Each structure stands twice: as structure tokens, then as C-alpha cells.
Amino acid sequence: MTPEGLVRHLLREHPGRVAVLSSFGAEAAVLLHLVAGIDRAMPVLFLETGKHFPETLAYRAALASRLGLRDVRDLLPDPALLAGLDPDGTLWSRAPDQCCALRKVFPLDAALEGFDVLLDGRKRHHGAERTALQAVRQEDGKLRVSPLALWDSVHIAAYRAEHDLPDHPLFARGYASIGCAPCTSPTRPGEPPRAGRWRGTGKTECGIHHTPSRNDNNKALT
Numbered sequence: 001m002t003p004e005g006l007v008r009h010l011l012r013e014h015p016g017r018v019a020v021l022s023s024f025g026a027e028a029a030v031l032l033h034l035v036a037g038i039d040r041a042m043p044v045l046f047l048e049t050g051k052h053f054p055e056t057l058a059y060r061a062a063l064a065s066r067l068g069l070r071d072v073r074d075l076l077p078d079p080a081l082l083a084g085l086d087p088d089g090t091l092w093s094r095a096p097d098q099c100c101a102l103r104k105v106f107p108l109d110a111a112l113e114g115f116d117v118l119l120d121g122r123k124r125h126h127g128a129e130r131t132a133l134q135a136v137r138q139e140d141g142k143l144r145v146s147p148l149a150l151w152d153s154v155h156i157a158a159y160r161a162e163h164d165l166p167d168h169p170l171f172a173r174g175y176a177s178i179g180c181a182p183c184t185s186p187t188r189p190g191e192p193p194r195a196g197r198w199r200g201t202g203k204t205e206c207g208i209h210h211t212p213s214r215n216d217n218n219k220a221l222t
């Protein structure tokens, strides 16, 4: 089944219960373009951590407008947890797993109450824990689906060019994968796309997917 066929099938089987998670990062335009071609009203979930690059927020607005996305939603951290655990906004530097749990894992878990299926843009070519990524998975009673799991950087670039999709402004400055500003650096030639994320810390995932990182994060706040 093609990525488009897979998304259409999921929408038929789960009407009104499918959302797409997007970071509006380096490769986000491809999945969002594919989704917009099927249903512009599909909810697009954006984890608004308060730590994004200004370029990401500008790109989010421009891309949503260009693709005609009608329902982009900000998922925000719980204000009481934020005030109690990260009053000065520097938790990322002391305990990044806690920071990701607070700003990403918990808000996403709360938002998923309303959906059966979550699409995401993860791909095997990102490396590390994603090398063995399954395109369709069952997690906590939800379907987690990565329609582009098998696409590599050449395929992604060709799709972007074919549809004249705008690049994230930081892509041309060497950012192959883009998350929160304090935890993202450019990649060097020959490095895997996510090498600039949490560089030098050993952390490779934020924990919103079912990976060892997620388990560590959940423990971090419980």
C-alpha cells in the first residue's frame, strides 16, 4: 500500500479519529502535503514546548497557509507542572528527559484521548532506534502509523522538488533534523540526520514514541 493509500484507508476505517503529529521540522512538509491532499481538516498536532526556534514558528505559519491546513493545534505543557518543575526554563540543561516528559510526552498523551490513530513522520533512514521502525504499530490501544517509514533522504528530496515544497529556513544552514532550539545543532557532512539532536548527551529520542527513551522519560516524572 502506498503512503497515500494507507492514509485513505485509515480515514475510512476511523472517521474523525485520525490525527497527524508534526514538528514542522526539516522533513515535515512531505507528510503534511500528502495529508492535505486527502483531508485538509485533519487535526495537525504541534507540541508547543515554548523552546522552538523562531524560524520553526514562522515556517509552521507559512506551511499551514500554503497547504491550506485547517486545524493545526498547539499542545501545551501543564502550567502547574511547568511552574513547579521548570520555573526558570532551564530544565532542558539539567534533566532533558524530565523536560521532554513535561513538554512533550504528557501533552501528547492527553491529546491522544480523542483519537484512535496518530500519523507521524518518522523514517528508518533517521538511524538509531528508528532503523527497525515498523510503519504500523499498536501502542497503548492506539494505532501509531509512520506512512513514510521506508522513504530515504533521496525520496524525500525528490517529493519536495516535485511539489515545490518550501524548506524549513534552517535546513539550508545544515540542520537536517530540527527540534527545540536548546537541544538542536547542525549536522556535519556524513553524520546521520538526527546527530545534531541532544548532541553529546547520549539521548536520541524525546520519548513520545514507544522506545526506551519514552520509558525513561515516564519514570523521570513519576
Ligand code: SF4
Pocket (backbone or CB within 6 Å): 049, 051, 091, 092, 095, 096, 097, 099, 100, 101, 103, 104, 179, 180, 181, 182, 183, 206
Ligand atoms: S527537546 Fe530539549 S527543550 Fe525540548 S522538550 Fe526536550 S529537553 Fe526540553
